[in-house]
């Protein structure tokens with residue numbers, strides 16, 4: 001049986017029934033894929049199946065770092081449907097990109113690539129009707145005209161059926177090697193949408209963190225509770241379809257939970273962030289946009305970090321912290337001793353939600369070369385475990401090291417929840433309106449090394465360890481790049497030196513995308 005993968009719908013996981021089997025629909029490539037970096041829309045028709053692509057020559061010293069396996073990346077690749085053009089980067093219908101590397105001992109190497117739309121119900125309905133039908137990140141469908149339809153709309157909002165199931169953020173292989181969890185199941189070879197996941201529990205959860213943490217043994221995620229403001233921390237064992245509640249964290253500020261795109265874990269704890277960018281219940285109920293789409297920015301509500309023990313479900317620390325704005329958490333670890341604490345790192349936007357507006361598509365397309373990317377840093381929280389009411393937030397290294405911009409991070413997964421040294425992220429070479437470098441951040445030396453190519457927009461640098469590696473940075477970093485001329489390639493960097501090993505050219509432009517995963521090949 002082919003390995004299946006989980007695509008985590010962002011963030012609506014409401015299971016939907018479907019009358020047509022996704023398999024019965026031939027794949028079609030509607031709309032266009034706009035490489036946001038170049039601002040061009042490439043309308044060349046392409047089959048979804050493999051296109052021959054070549055690996056550039058490798059300098060001999062890098063041969064032992066040649067990857068062997070498949071990289072799959074997800075992201076919002078289609079921003080136009082019918083006459084409708086989406087407004088925000090996060091609205092686009094999910095597009096998968098796959099690059100399969102076949103390293104050969106003693107010489108050559110080959111790689112093939114493919115891309116394909118995910119057939120979520122949101123995507124299928126939009127294609128069928130020639131306009132978006134469900135609520136996307138920045139788009140609310142027009143309210144129904146008749147009273148009956150309005151009742152239908154309200155039911156849709158309450159049950160979550162009106163919210164998107166467009167899974168445009170992450171793609172995760174489940175640790176059980178058996179099957180996949182979450183809303184959309186993907187065949188990693190053909191990228192075909194092969195089914196939908198149904199939880200067997202009754203936790204509901206219209207909305208969940210876009211970045212569940214998946215290991216060989218478990219799947220951890222957070223479910224926001226908008227009725228009694230708080231978060232459920234839930235766990236699903238590998239091989240099970242049933243999420244179980246570990247515990248609940250009550251919100252300390254605001255009328256609703258903070259947006260939780262991602263979160264962090266240590267070996268013993270789950271860290272639940274609560275930032276002032278909070279779900280807008282009014283927006284969700286009235287289907288009207290809030291100042292930040294589905295969110296309000298409520299600085300007066302405060303910022304907090306909660307730490308829950310994974311084994312007991314008890315909240316062992318709940319501290320107020322300086323205001324913060326973070327979409328992505330990098331990693332966390334425990335510090336023992338007299339001053340026991342949990343250290344949590346994130347891509348922090350100086351407590352400023354402006355990054356959300358920066359990602360509006362017409363700004364990305366029209367402000368190229370203008371220095372309008374808001375500053376960001378590696379924000380390091382220290383959460384004391386001695387009952388103190390406050391936690392600290394400091395800047396982990398001089399942000400000039402990464403051009404005062406940073407987001408879209410990865411680490412060596414072997415360091416998850418443990419003390420670590422290296423983070424990989426997209427950084428900035430200014431002036432720019434979007435992260436345009438790949439950066440390797442050394443959190444011990446407090447230095448960064450960067451890769452940059454004029455006019456190119458690289459996506460998240462994804463770390464893949466070398467088989468048998470023991471050093472934290474022994475491996476490669478993979479990123480899919482949209483180049484200035486609208487073309488696209490997958491880039492492989494040596495994670496130690498951060499020098500280029502190879503690039504795999506796609507014979508056509510690729511859309512910008514978000515997060516990827518790695519499926520090791522057979523040796």
Ligand SMILES: CC(=O)/C=C/C=C(C)/C=C/C1=C(C)CCCC1(C)C
Nearest residue numbers: 010011090136137163164168169294
């Ligand atoms: C891709 C990414 O980073 C974020 C995407 C976020 C989405 C699609 C969020 C959607 C929504 C909420 C966060 C709250 C409920 C409404 C809805 C618009 C589905």
Ligand SMILES: CC(/C=C/C=O)=C\C=C\C=O
Nearest residue numbers: 169327355406407435514
């Ligand atoms: C692309 C992005 C932030 C860039 C900031 O500099 C965030 C994407 C989030 C999706 O997962």
Ligand SMILES: [Fe+2]
Nearest residue numbers: 169210261514
């Ligand atoms: Fe993300």
